[in-house]
Amino acid sequence: MTRKQRRLVMIGGSLAVLAVAAALVxxxxxxxxxxxxxxxxxxxxxxxxxKRFRLGGLxxxxxxxxxxxxxxxxxxxxxxxxxxxxxxxxxxDLFREGQGVVxxxxxxxxxxxxADTVLAKHDETYMPKEVADALKKQGHWKDxxxxxxxxxxxxxxxxxxx
Amino acid sequence: xxxEAGHYALVLALGLAxxxxxVPMLGARWGDVALMNVARSTALAxxxxxxxxxxxxxxxxxxSDFSVVNVFENSHSMKxxxxxxxxxxxxxxxxxxxxxxxxxxxxxxxAAFGNNLPLTLRAxxxxxxxxxxxxxxxxxxxxxxxxxxxxxxxxxxxxLNPVLQDVGLAVHPPMxxxxxxxxxxxxxxxxxALIEGRIDAAWARWVRPWTLLAWIFLTLGIAMGSYWAxxxxxxxxxxFWDPVENASLMPWLAGTALLHSAVVMEKRNALxxxxxxxxxxxxxxxxxxTFLVRSGVLTSVHAFATDPARGxxxxxxxxxxxxxxxxxxxxxxxxxxxxxxxxxxSREGALVLNNLFLxxxxxxxxxxxxxxxxxxxxxxxxxxxxAPFFNLTFAPLFVPLMIAVPFGPSLAWKxxxxxxAAQRLTAAGILALIAIAVLWAxxxxxxxxxxxxxxxxxxxxxxxxTDLAERIGLFRLPFGTSVQRARxxxxxxxxxAFAHAGVGIALIGIVCETTWNSEYIGTLKPxxxxxxxxxxxxxxxxxxxQGPNFRExxxxxxxxxxxxxxxxxxxxxxxxxxxxxxxxxxxxxxxGASQLYxxxxxxxxxGGIAVRIYHKPMVLLIWFGPVLMAFGGLLSLSDRRxxxxxxxxxxxxxxxxxxx
Numbered sequence: 018m019t020r021k022q023r024r025l026v027m028i029g030g031s032l033a034v035l036a037v038a039a040a041l042v043x044x045x046x047x048x049x050x051x052x053x054x055x056x057x058x059x060x061x062x063x064x065x066x067x068k069r070f071r072l073g074g075l076x077x078x079x080x081x082x083x084x085x086x087x088x089x090x091x092x093x094x095x096x097x098x099x100x101x102x103x104x105x106x107x108x109x110d111l112f113r114e115g116q117g118v119v120x121x122x123x124x125x126x127x128x129x130x131x132a133d134t135v136l137a138k139h140d141e142t143y144m145p146k147e148v149a150d151a152l153k154k155q156g157h158w159k160d161x162x163x164x165x166x167x168x169x170x171x172x173x174x175x176x177x178x179x
Numbered sequence: 180x181x182x183e184a185g186h187y188a189l190v191l192a193l194g195l196a197x198x199x200x201x202v203p204m205l206g207a208r209w210g211d212v213a214l215m216n217v218a219r220s221t222a223l224a225x226x227x228x229x230x231x232x233x234x235x236x237x238x239x240x241x242x243s244d245f246s247v248v249n250v251f252e253n254s255h256s257m258k259x260x261x262x263x264x265x266x267x268x269x270x271x272x273x274x275x276x277x278x279x280x281x282x283x284x285x286x287x288x289x290a291a292f293g294n295n296l297p298l299t300l301r302a303x304x305x306x307x308x309x310x311x312x313x314x315x316x317x318x319x320x321x322x323x324x325x326x327x328x329x330x331x332x333x334x335x336x337x338x339l340n341p342v343l344q345d346v347g348l349a350v351h352p353p354m355x356x357x358x359x360x361x362x363x364x365x366x367x368x369x370x371x372a373l374i375e376g377r378i379d380a381a382w383a384r385w386v387r388p389w390t391l392l393a394w395i396f397l398t399l400g401i402a403m404g405s406y407w408a409x410x411x412x413x414x415x416x417x418x419f420w421d422p423v424e425n426a427s428l429m430p431w432l433a434g435t436a437l438l439h440s441a442v443v444m445e446k447r448n449a450l451x452x453x454x455x456x457x458x459x460x461x462x463x464x465x466x467x468x469t470f471l472v473r474s475g476v477l478t479s480v481h482a483f484a485t486d487p488a489r490g491x492x493x494x495x496x497x498x499x500x501x502x503x504x505x506x507x508x509x510x511x512x513x514x515x516x517x518x519x520x521x522x523x524x525s526r527e528g529a530l531v532l533n534n535l536f537l538x539x540x541x542x543x544x545x546x547x548x549x550x551x552x553x554x555x556x557x558x559x560x561x562x563x564x565x566a567p568f569f570n571l572t573f574a575p576l577f578v579p580l581m582i583a584v585p586f587g588p589s590l591a592w593k594x595x596x597x598x599x600a601a602q603r604l605t606a607a608g609i610l611a612l613i614a615i616a617v618l619w620a621x622x623x624x625x626x627x628x629x630x631x632x633x634x635x636x637x638x639x640x641x642x643x644x645t646d647l648a649e650r651i652g653l654f655r656l657p658f659g660t661s662v663q664r665a666r667x668x669x670x671x672x673x674x675x676a677f678a679h680a681g682v683g684i685a686l687i688g689i690v691c692e693t694t695w696n697s698e699y700i701g702t703l704k705p706x707x708x709x710x711x712x713x714x715x716x717x718x719x720x721x722x723x724x725q726g727p728n729f730r731e732x733x734x735x736x737x738x739x740x741x742x743x744x745x746x747x748x749x750x751x752x753x754x755x756x757x758x759x760x761x762x763x764x765x766x767x768x769x770x771g772a773s774q775l776y777x778x779x780x781x782x783x784x785x786g787g788i789a790v791r792i793y794h795k796p797m798v799l800l801i802w803f804g805p806v807l808m809a810f811g812g813l814l815s816l817s818d819r820r821x822x823x824x825x826x827x828x829x830x831x832x833x834x835x836x837x838x839x
Contacts, residue, residue: 026523031535034576038539041572042546049567050551052560071563087702087780087789106700107780107789110752110761121563150561 051121055151057098059124066124072100072132073119073148081114093118093130095151104132117148182247185235186326189276192228192283193316195221199309203302215298218305219290225312226287233267233280236325240267246332249273249325255338255757257728265348266339271473271489272325274352278469279315281353281360285389286312289364296385303371304364311363314496322489338728338757347407355400355427359465361393362434366462369455370504373511378451383444386458388816390441394434395812401427402805413763413778415793417692417801420569425548426468432541433461436534443530447592449521450531452512457534459508463501464541470497471548525595529587536580543572581635581686584679585642588672589649603649607641629694632686639683643676674815678808685804688772691797698794702787712794714775715739716748721788729753731764734779734788738768745770750777750790772799 053071054064064070077092077099084090087106091114092099102120112118112135120132199221206214236249240263245251253270254263262269268277286308293301319325368386372378404427409417418424437457443450470493521527547564554560585607589600615634622630648654650672651664699711703718710716719735733751737744750766765778773796780789 023521023523027531030523030532034535034539038543038572038576041575042543045547045568045571046550046564049571050562050564052562071561083783087700107791110763 055095056093056100057095059100060098064124066126069121069123071119071121072102072130073151076114076116076118078115093120100130102130102132104135108135119148181235181238182326182328185232186324188228188232188235189316189320192225192232193313193320195225195228196309196312196316199225200306200313203306207299207302212298215302218302222286222290222305226283229280229283233276236273236276237264237267240264243336245334245336246328248327248329251329251333251336253339254336255728256335258339259727261349262339262344268352269339269343269348272323275315275319275323276325277352278356278360279312279319281356282312282315282363285361285364299375300371303374304367307367307370308363311500314499318492318496322492338755341729341753341755341758341760341762342411345407345411347403347411351400351403351407354396354403358393358397358400359430359468361389361396362430362462362465364389364393365437365458366504369458370507372455373507376511376514378455378515380445380448383441383454387441387445390434390437391812391816394438395809397431397434398805398809398812401431402802406802410765410767413765414791415776415795420566422548423472425544426471429541429544430461430464430468432537432544433457433464436537437461439530439533443527447521447527449527452515455512456508459504466497466500470494522594524590524597526587526590526592528595529583529590532583533580533587536576540573540576543576544569547572578635581639584639584682585645588646588675604642604645607638607645610641611635611638626694629690632690636683636686636690639686640680643679647676670818671815674811677814678811681804681807681811684800684807688797688800688804692795692801695796696793699792702783702789704787709792711792713740714794716792726753728757729755736777738775748775748777750779752779769799772797774798
């Protein structure tokens with residue numbers, strides 16, 4: 018092989034690997050990213066049943082009901098809309114009524130959000146960053162929701178249904 | 180008084196770093212040996228002062244001096260001593276101080292052990308090192324001073340984040356920082372080479388041990404962090420593709436590539452320009468990691484505090500160093516002489532392939548980590564890129580890499596024989612096929628992916644062993660000769676085999692854990708029995724206990740199998756009164772390489788308790804693999820060739836004198 022051919026093999030090989038990687042990335046970005054929505058955004062956008070997304074908002078006080086075998090239902094509200102959520106599993110340590118929460122899952126046919134993951138990923142003011150930003154944007158932010166704290170505390174707890 | 184002394188020491192370190200940034204550069208330019216030697220003294224003095232500053236902060240935490248903001252916010256007088264010490268870096272200010280301390284440590288090590296470096300190179304390296312140090316000293320002193328006082332000292336502190344009150348904090352951050360910051364040395368060497376416009380095989384020989392050292396620590400640091408998350412967060416996950424984890428994985432991938440390309444450069448004097456670029460990129464990714472974690476653009480367990488001013492400051496440092504070094508690279512790289520070419524099928528070719536896949540995999544992680552941030556800035560949409568993305572991109576890129584791993588060491592330098600290598604690997608291939616067939620038969624109807632993946636892992640492990648066997652002539656030569664040969668084999672060859680086998684072993688653990696993990700989630704009352712993977716777990720009772728700065732609810736489980744009692748497991752849920760926060764302390768029972776895992780949920784109204792029980796087969800291999808890799812790295816580091824460095828007659832004579 019001449020110098021030129023060798024160089025061509027190297028460059029050709031590299032380009033091939035990069036092309037494969039680019040295809041993989043584009044494909045994965047189309048299929049496997051999850052958007053974040055609040056209940057009022059869900060109402061506006063008419064998200065189809067079965068499409069996965071992350072729902073964020075405040076747990077409606079008084080809405081938490083525990084059923085048999087670790088099944089729980091609660092409502093997530095953002096001041097202008099509320100959405101019922103069903104979950105089966107252990108709720109995170111920092112899950113409280115009236116506090117922020119982020120759940121991942123999809124809507125079912127009856128319009129209930131079936132969560133397979135409930136994250137309580139926030140600091141000690143019980144307010145996830147995404148939820149705080151969304152509430153601020155919609156003008157439902159109250160200052161006592163998130164007092165600036167010097168140290169943040171996070172706990173990510175995940176329950177998986179099989 | 181201690182706080183002021185610590186603060187003052189840090190200011191002095193900054194002054195020394197500023198001197199070290201300029202004077203040796205001028206010395207190198209003017210050819211003045213005295214000026215160049217200034218770097219050595221200032222680097223050592225810097226280490227002394229930063230060390231003093233760090234010690235001061237440790238003492239403040241140990242003595243619970245709540246008149247210092249940092250201690251007040253992160254400590255508590257009732258906290259056990261070990262957490263008082265580890266709490267020093269369990270917060271933003273302290274962890275940045277640890278960062279610069281380690282930076283100064285590496286600078287000091289180069290100054291102390293760099294006697295065999297050419298004088299100008301050492302001067303340049305230490306000067307670049309001092310630029311980085313100065314930037315971070317400014318950052319600490321201007322935006323995150325750990326020594327600030329409170330006007331009216333409170334009596335009690337606010338305690339450390341309970342999740343961080345664990346031995347993991349004693350090991351994980353220092354290890355990780357030794358890795359992150361260790362790559363600053365290869366960065367400084369690369370920039371110094373660009374400034375000098377000169378680079379040769381000896382350069383690679385000096386850079387390689389430093390890169391290897393940083394890589395060993397980073398490998399252990401990541402593995403340690405993963406195990407910590409596994410047992411502390413309470414749901415048995417060991418890798419979340421969380422941006423903060425990715426921030427540590429990216430420098431690891433780039434660093435692994437650098438380690439391999441430096442071998443090519445040292446042995447064959449090829450790939451020089453690429454090695455320089457990788458050195459720059461690896462440390463740039465470490466800086467990016469620091470930015471992602473410290474700026475607060477991501478909220479996670481690692482983001483201790485969010486303050487926009489800090490984010491902007493680190494972003495500036497990031498742009499300055501990455502932009503600056505890459506511009507220098509663009510301007511100077513063409514002037515470096517290109518190394519020789521080689522056949523695509525050769526050891527060099529295999530290492531290029533390794534680099535290609537590792538950097539591409541690193542790029543996919545980079546995109547997955549930063550795409551959500553970029554999208555939010557551009558469109559305001561909030562998305563999360565999680566495990567599915569990385570499973571679809573990262574995993575497919577790793578498969579060809581894993582297939583290629585055993586071929587690399589069995590190809591010759593310059594021009595290899597692929598057919599010959601394949602013949603040598605036949606045994607390993609057959610072993611892998613047997614593993615696939617057995618697993619397939621065993622788990623009939625199960626996933627077909629798992630047996631294939633494990634087969635691949637077996638191929639990697641067996642391939643690593645085959646290479647050793649080939650080299651020492653096992654079964655081919657008399658046993659005695661083989662043993663003799665094994666003794667004479669360079670330690671680097673042993674290191675390669677161990678590290679490669681470690682990759683395969685970690686893969687076995689990962690596949691087994693994700694495929695055959697079984698779990699039980701439910702509510703148990705005292706006396707109830709849960710059955711998981713053949714084990715019977717009986718909840719005996721639930722009790723309360725008082726810890727030093729927490730109260731905990733402890734559940735006692737008796738674990739049995741086939742009617743025999745094996746052990747008692749006591750998972751608990753701790754409630755930290757000062758912060759009003761609770762943590763879940765999982766109980767682990769190790770059986771071989773597999774583990775039983777129990778974590779507690781809430782108590783229900785009827786007295787039952789929610790529990791999560793997992794059986795995780797072969798889970799320990801996930802962390803045993805990286806330990807093996809690090810051990811391989813250590814063996815390689817102890818290789819005589821690297822220890823001795825580039826031999827110089829004058830140096831040898833001096834060493835003899837010193838010995839007398």
